[in-house]
Amino acid sequence: MGLLLFSRRRFVNILTIGLLLGIVPAGVNAQGSATSSQLKIGIIGSGNIGSTLGEFWVKAGHQVLFSSRNPENLKPLVEKAGPRARAGTVSEAIAFGDVILIAVPYGSMAQISKDYAKDLVGKIVIDTGNAVLARDGEIGKEAREKGVGLTTQRLLPGARVVRAFNTLGVNRLRSNANRPQGRIGIPMAGDDQEALKVASMLVRDAGFDPAVLGGLDRSRLFEQTNPLYGQEISAQEMIERAKAIK
Secondary structure (H helix, E strand, C coil), rough: HHHHHHHHHHHHHHHHHHHCCCCCCCCCCCCCCHHHHHEEEEECCHHHHHHHHHHHHHHHEEEEEECCCHHHHHHHHHHHCCEEEEEEEEEHHHHHHHEEEEECHHHHHHHHHHHHHHHHCCCCCEEECCHHHHHHHHHHHHHHHHHHHHHHHCCCCCCEEEEECCCCCHHHHHCCCCCCCCEEEEEEEEEEEEHHHHHHHHHHHHHEEEEECCCCHHHHHCCCCCCCHHHHHHHHHHHHHHHHCC
């Protein structure tokens, strides 16, 4: 019975991702209903960026589990976000999520790797971190030298890493989401095309347009101090500017 229940749950998760990517398994009737695009999102790091994006996604119809070492401290956030939100530990967020958002100071990534890398294998992981040399120690230095995206992929082997949501602070995220004068682009990069499609859908659901710039090596274009960091421009303009940069 337990194996049957596991198989059914796994099938539902696979079907949900497949529907998002336009892939419908043979014999399955895709009904185009709103529920076909709902995801379970686990958030590691429920500070300004994690909580803001989580709230956006709850409003868009997704289920979100905010995590903390002390989940009881997240009760006000969960109540604010709404009935599709809940709180738990990091392990619970990883087990819960079809997609995992990591929104922590980059110096914490080495510990996340040590504690959870095996659990994140096969997961779509959206990495929002920035390497700050004065704060993040040796891992921050490596990320600045090699690129944050490639460093995160090294730390989380087997995870389907997408870089996104690292270029705007919380106030600019909130003020620009679904802005009436035209959506701005969120630069993105990743080596897994299916993960990029799912993450692009979540960018749209947060109120922005995805600007996919290439593989993880191209994420350097929108890291701190680099040309596309902090830009409030359309996705198309973001893509055109990236093409002009060698």
